[in-house]
Amino acid sequence: MELWFTEKHTENVNFSIKVDRHVYSGQSEFQRIDLFDSLEFGRFLTLDGYMMLTEKDEFIYHEMIVHVPMSVLPNVKKILVIGGGDGGAVRELVRYPEIERIDLVEIDRQVVEACRKYLPQTAGKLDDPRVTIHYADGLKFVRSKQDEYDLIIVDSTDPFGPGEGLFTKEFYGNCYKALTDCGAMVNQHESPFYPVDAVAMQRAHKRIIDSFPISRVYQAHIPTYPSGHWLFGFASKKYHPVEDFNAAGWKAHGMKTKYYNDKIHIGAFALPNYVKDLLEEM
Ligand code: AAT
Structure with a gap:
């Protein structure tokens, strides 16, 4: 018998991956956790039936959420990652000795x-x-922090269930407060494509631009997320993600990456007209 993982991307669109082997299932206090093996995407992790990452395409998401801010902000020493318990963002971060x-x-x-x-x-x-791993709700954790982090990476689930609070005005305001004067926050910013997702994306964007003086959106192609077209937010106190991009500084690290490079960095901030319209029309 064939086993397929299916995620409903909209009421009228299903996305399915043929499962080779069931690996693990568990129910935590917060969500259902499943891991499967597939021929096309390797092992993949789902939470409450939603795709979080696959072995074959996670490099795109994790490289883009880490190397974009790391090549803009000078002198990043202390970082807060919210969510991201899979460790993919941390894996990219620890490549920086500074x-x-x-x-x-x-x-x-x-x-x-x-x-x-x-x-x-x-x-x-x-x-x-x-x-250091803290098992806590990110929304509560940042409340007590002030002038502490050079970079905050919000690697969260979508804006429902446990991740809901990480898309609120209160959370973004507290992230602003938790950052140093030169700090920035990068978040997974949902998809612009399907209207059901775009509404949540627009709402989050409005709250971010109300909380930070500099706020830009960038994109990447992530095959296993709804529509494949995914956005990230770069919200910052001082540094602009394109004007202050330090390509030479980043290249000096000599880091081998599979997706990210200096041209992608600039190009990712060039948005399709329909996305620009969605971001401006609020
Ligand atoms: N690195 C890509 C995978 C993720 S998983 C996001 C993680 O955020 C999950 O492990 C989840 O348990 C955690 N999380 C959810 N809510 C909170 C919270 N309030 N505080 C701290 N951690 C939280 C991201 C997938 C993106 C999916 C896009 N469709």
Whole structure:
């Protein structure tokens, strides 16, 4: 019998991946966690039936959420990652020797444990000595922080369930306060394509531009997320993601990447007209 994972992308669109093998299922206090093996995308992680990452395309998401801000902000020493219990963002961050401390705030311990066991490709660097894992709600964690982080990466689930609070005005305001004077926040910013997703994306964007003086959106192609067209937000106190892009500084790291490069960095901020309209029409 064939087994397929299916996610409803809209009422009228299903996205399916043929499953080779069921790997793990668990129900935590917060969500249902499943891992499957597939021939096309390798092992993949879903939460409450929604795709979080696959072995074959996670490099796109994790490189874009990390290397874009890291090549703009000078002197990043202390970082807060909210969500991202799979460890993919941390794996890209620990490649920078200048980073001194990474606080990872993940609400669900069971996600981290499952990824440590079954997804070493992403979780393999969670034991780096610079990383401290806090099992807490990111919304609550940032409330008490002030002038502490050079970069905040919001690697969260979508704006329903446990991730809902990470798309609120209160959360973005607290992130602003938690950042140093030169700091920036990067978040996974949902998809502009299907109207059901675009509404949530627009609402989040409005709240971010109300909270930060500089706010830009950039894009990447992520095959296993709804429509494949995904956005990230770059919200900053001082540095502009394109004007202050330090291509030479980034290249000096000599880092091998599979998606990110200096041309992609600039190009990712060039948005299709329909996306510009969505961002401006609020
Ligand atoms: N790195 C790509 C994978 C993710 S997973 C996002 C993580 O955010 C999950 O492990 C989830 O448990 C955690 N999370 C959700 N809500 C909170 C919260 N309030 N505080 C801390 N962590 C939280 C991102 C996938 C993006 C999917 C896009 N469709």
